[in-house]
Amino acid sequence: MNWDHARIFLAVARAGQMLAAARNLGLDHATVTRRLTALEEDLGAKVFARRPSGCTLTAVGELFLPIAERMESEMLRAQTLLKDADLRLEGTVRIGAPDAFGTYFLAPRLPYLAERHPGLVFQLVPLPRTFSLSKREADLAVILDRPQEGRLFSRKLTDYALGVYASRDYLARTGPVETTADLADRTLVTYVQDLAYSAGLDYMEALAEHAGRRFECASAVGQLEAVRAGGGVGILHEYAAAQQPELVRILPDIRFQRTYWLVVHADMRDLRRIAETERFIVDEVKAARASFNG
Template structure:
């Protein structure tokens, strides 16, 4: 089976459109069509149902997909092994919750990039659903322990969250001494039906007492709203610690969650992935005291 044809099959399966796959591969549409036709002819099977709106894998295409993904993993492994041992190169995509990515990883990952001129690090926010097997991320930091799939996971750290307000907000509205005081305040919280993990269920405890609510789908958006004096919200302690203008209130309300570091089993042995994993783990260990308050 021609690997060059198989990688085109993978791109079309993941993008759902030949034109989009061609762009991602840096090829023209005619080349993608020709090579995909050649693969179907070699296998004696139709791999996609082709429509004006896109391409959907046939039953045979669905059967080929996990085999093609294993071929891709082996090709990545071969490339990694054949490169000079002392050199890290290639791309590693790290998916992370927006708070952890923005307030912890974004300021630290560039140090790893500085050490290895040929290593490209991509930090991306985790969408509501994502797939490591489809290479949407090489490494993922997640809120829930993985339960299925060929994934290798380890607990990265516990972390705490507390209730915060900006000094300017408290000066304007008065002190908050008990949850009952929230009846006259605005609480900044999640958009409930967009919360993608059970680990994001903490804000409801505070929001139940709120007189008014401002709902924001991202943790970064909530953080910035609270910091700007828009209201009171549950924030990550490790992020709030860097801002003197934020005041922790209602200390009796505290939440504890954890982060997990996950990588697909096929990528775990790649040098660039393993080195990036090690770097993230070491950085979290060095900052352990910041995560739990």
């Protein structure tokens, strides 16, 4: 049963005239007539006797009236519950993000948003190769490539930089790295090529031809930890590497710039819990803008 048809039925039953009901609903007379005809086709019977003086309920209309009123009550109850829940900021917000951004930027900050809104549960999930906002795999997502299709709202969060790093212990053990030629007997910590889900992750070839050995890790966090532990030389996110005192920037002329985009499904963006989370992420990134660009 189409609630919109039942809603118009109730308006006509209460007003006694289709023209008056149309004015009350903000619709034109033709739309009201068309919806009532569709309702009668669904029910297989007339619900109004239409006369020049107005509309009166038929026997079927009398039977349908309390059913339509119950439908109206349930719809109003649902709207009240959903509206109040949104005002109370209750529920779950799932945020998808690349592992470096999720681990080194969002994870230390989201607990403060959770303190501010105790009725919300925040879920931070690593961004896989593919994901769907419409299937609720994430409510918001931070991605590397701006989406070109779908009912998605996207905004640029920030550009960010990557540079070449090694640990102090590694350099003390193996000697300084002053040029790419010094990589000949070093281990290059890099990503797994066929698991790179975005062209934005393709930057290791600048060093690969110079390195003697390679250790490949699909996770940016894993790469940073391997470099931090003295496992070799790697290209790391500058905002993440800056948090590790063991790491030293080397080969400063080699630098890459990429972009983070924040994406929300258009149908979800007006929900207050989503809007509050979006605003929080945008504000936190803005406050830390300098760290993303070294």
